[in-house]
Amino acid sequence: MNKKGILIVVSGFSGAGKGTLIKELLRRYPKKYALSVSATTRKPREGEQEGREYFFKTQEEFEKMIAKEELIEYAGYVNHYYGTPRAYVEQKLEEGKDVILEIEIQGAMHVREKFPDAVLLFVTPPTASELQRRLVDRGTETPEVIASRLQRAAEEAEGMAQYDYLVVNDQLEACVEEMHHILQGEHRKSFRNHRFMEKVKEELQQLKGE
Amino acid sequence: MNKKGILIVVSGFSGAGKGTLIKELLRRYPKKYALSVSATTRKPREGEQEGREYFFKTQEEFEKMIAKEELIEYAGYVNHYYGTPRAYVEQKLEEGKDVILEIEIQGAMHVREKFPDAVLLFVTPPTASELQRRLVDRGTETPEVIASRLQRAAEEAEGMAQYDYLVVNDQLEACVEEMHHILQGEHRKSFRNHRFMEKVKEELQQLKGE
Numbered sequence: 561m562n563k564k565g566i567l568i569v570v571s572g573f574s575g576a577g578k579g580t581l582i583k584e585l586l587r588r589y590p591k592k593y594a595l596s597v598s599a600t601t602r603k604p605r606e607g608e609q610e611g612r613e614y615f616f617k618t619q620e621e622f623e624k625m626i627a628k629e630e631l632i633e634y635a636g637y638v639n640h641y642y643g644t645p646r647a648y649v650e651q652k653l654e655e656g657k658d659v660i661l662e663i664e665i666q667g668a669m670h671v672r673e674k675f676p677d678a679v680l681l682f683v684t685p686p687t688a689s690e691l692q693r694r695l696v697d698r699g700t701e702t703p704e705v706i707a708s709r710l711q712r713a714a715e716e717a718e719g720m721a722q723y724d725y726l727v728v729n730d731q732l733e734a735c736v737e738e739m740h741h742i743l744q745g746e747h748r749k750s751f752r753n754h755r756f757m758e759k760v761k762e763e764l765q766q767l768k769g770e
Numbered sequence: 771m772n773k774k775g776i777l778i779v780v781s782g783f784s785g786a787g788k789g790t791l792i793k794e795l796l797r798r799y800p801k802k803y804a805l806s807v808s809a810t811t812r813k814p815r816e817g818e819q820e821g822r823e824y825f826f827k828t829q830e831e832f833e834k835m836i837a838k839e840e841l842i843e844y845a846g847y848v849n850h851y852y853g854t855p856r857a858y859v860e861q862k863l864e865e866g867k868d869v870i871l872e873i874e875i876q877g878a879m880h881v882r883e884k885f886p887d888a889v890l891l892f893v894t895p896p897t898a899s900e901l902q903r904r905l906v907d908r909g910t911e912t913p914e915v916i917a918s919r920l921q922r923a924a925e926e927a928e929g930m931a932q933y934d935y936l937v938v939n940d941q942l943e944a945c946v947e948e949m950h951h952i953l954q955g956e957h958r959k960s961f962r963n964h965r966f967m968e969k970v971k972e973e974l975q976q977l978k979g980e
Contacts, residue, residue: 688973741951763898
């Protein structure tokens with residue numbers, strides 16, 4: 561069956577728990593999944609390691625990567641570039657790992673254009689009021705920040721239907737397994753298994769000739 | 771999330787074990803799945819019950835069902851009709867059960883046309899020689915029958931790519947669970963969850979207005 565990895569995009573509301581979900585998925589199935597490491601022009605913060613949190617680039621280096629199409633997608637935020645280097649992703653896919661990109665909807669749509677076989681997941685809590693409750697329960701956000709997060713969520717919600725799957729993060733344990741099952745199921749799609757089908761066909765032709 | 775059942779078509783090589791697979795799936799998850807009961811014009815055999823093995827019909831009754839479009843698909847084999855009654859399938863789907871049709875490729879393609887949201891699974895052993903081994907191991911088939919089964923499998927193999935998923939039946943236990951995961955994953959497809967998405971959007975609009 562399909563040995564090559566699948567490119568996986570994970571988006572979702574801020575507060576939906578997608579970071580925790582991805583971290584737990586990688587912890588449980590380290591041989592199956594890899595997390596894409598982004599490139600950025602911002603300076604490393606204390607404790608951040610080259611190639612672990614980010615690939616740190618100068619603006620000139622980053623713009624060269626853009627020009628040479630070495631990035632799957634990129635965007636500028638507050639004077640800095642962030643992007644997904646193609647080489648790392650393709651290397652992991654070749655190794656047979658599913659590579660997870662945690663990006664926002666604009667990036668997700670670019671990935672789909674360039675990689676039509678990518679699988680797009682949108683992480684959501686079971687209800688919007690649960691999202692609000694989680695943002696409030698953090699206890700670190702001002703009412704203004706919570707309001708702006710909900711405003712942003714309302715915008716992001718308009719894009720949900722563009723994703724292949726909705727992952728409802730109610731109980732973390734169950735949700736990690738569900739995500740794993742969705743992704744393993746994707747490996748069984750017939751369009752991802754042309755080589756397997758050709759082999760079965762050839763072998764049947766030989767057997768019936770015997 | 772998606773409460774309505776999904777129409778599932780299961781096809782596969784004779785000897786691939788799809789009957790056992792479906793039976794085991796129904797036994798483990800009786801609340802989630804239902805098996806479609808076919809209508810036929812052949813006479814009941816001993817022990818067969820109306821509505822359990824088949825819905826038994828006269829030729830006239832069956833042809834009326836065809837005329838009134840009460841069958842999802844039908845075919846004639848050796849002087850008898852066999853078909854899938856729409857009413858039973860739709861009732862089970864409304865009850866929230868995924869309904870399994872065990873049919874061949876021509877029927878499968880008709881189902882896809884009429885029900886574009888149906889999920890089509892093709893059951894195959896890991897290799898063609900394993901298929902041959904299983905047919906031989908039954909010990910009940912003549913070499914001629916085995917040869918004709920392999921001939922037929924070679925024809926059926928041409929249609930594999932038309933299915934959504936390939937289910938590789940190597941170990942029964944693992945395969946039943948894999949099939950279950952594929953089908954549960956399908957319930958998470960965003961296009962099956964319009965109502966959920968609308969609800970989240972509406973709720974977010976209300977919350978940000980508060």
